[in-house]
Amino acid sequence: MYVGTCGWSYDDWKQIFYPKALKQQNFLEFYTSVFQTVEIDSSFYHIPKYSTVSNWDKKTPDYFKFSAKLPQEITHKAKLELNKVKKALKQHWDSFSPLEKSGKMIAHLIQLSPSFTYEKHWNNLENFLNLWNDFREIYGNNLRWCPVVEFRHKSWMKDRTFNLLKDTNTAYCAVIEPEVPPRMDITRKDLFYLRFHGYGKKPWWNYSFSNEGLNIWAEDMKEIFSKNPNTVKVAYFNNHFSGYAVKNAMDLMPKIGVQPVQDLKTIQKRESQKGNINKSRRSLDKWINKK
Secondary structure, three states, X not given: OEEEEEOOOOHHHXXXXXXXXXXXXXXXXXXXXXXXXXXXXXHHOOOOOHHHHHHHHHHOOOOOEEEEEOOXXXXXXXXXXXXXXXXXXXXXXXXXXXXXXXXXXXXXXXXXXXXXXXXXHHHHHHHHHHHHHHHHHHHOOXXXXXXXXXXXXXXXXXXXXXXXXXXOOOEEEEEEOOOOOOOOXXXXXXXXXXXXXXXXXXXXXXXXXXXXXXXXXXXXXXXXXXHOOOOEEEEEEOOOHHHHHHHHHHHHHHHHOOOOOOOHHHHHHHHHHHHHHHHHHHHXXXXXXXX
16 A cells, blocks of 8 residues: 655645755655655646656655656646647656656556536547557556546546446546545556545645544545455545645554654654754855865
8 A cells, every 4th residue: 555645846845744954856855765655746737858757766766656647738738639649648658668667657647627527528538548558558568557537527427437447447546525526446456546635725635634534534445455455555645735745644644554664753853963964064164164
């Protein structure tokens, strides 16, 4: 079981999760000292360079796993229309190939917009998932290239939808948010994928889950896990405001039997001490240079 957050590069997590003196370029390394997975949020806004993804691969330990959102150019602007997405989809696949080849990718999230509805866009979804499988054959079936679909409109909550996901070997993304019911279907046998958004107002994800609420979700998750022991399970918290995501992720972990890589307070103390030593060295160098 993997538990993590949607993104890691948030300045407002300083002094809540990251030590104050920690540079942003070292955020990912610090993050991997606590969590074993992250969902890349920045890929929604632009496709990262191959070199950037390769660097993420090199900077993270072997146990660490990634998931990544498809760019909005594909999901929100083109709405999965084949004649508009093939180039961008290939660029996405090319860019993320280092993590696929190293075995660090869990899934690729196809997050659809609220305006993407069953009545208007069924054919778009069906054709796109078939295209995904065609791409997978070209790139090699030995790699996961695992698609996960997140719906933002309740019109998709039909048996026909879930049958399509099963037929195309696509995972369903369960969501905890106001607009879509919290179904916990497993449509791809090797993956259960869950995103905690929240119930805040303007926006949803400016929200902190209560301990009581997490207890309820944890019980539901454990029931699913007991019935699907061989399935990879992953849960990401998207409520990144004020560090709620890291707090709630760490609150959930012991409830479902997941341990952090290292104790957070211990790492924070170690990094703070390191920062104080570096600060002292800089002050000493400055004093010596004045002499």
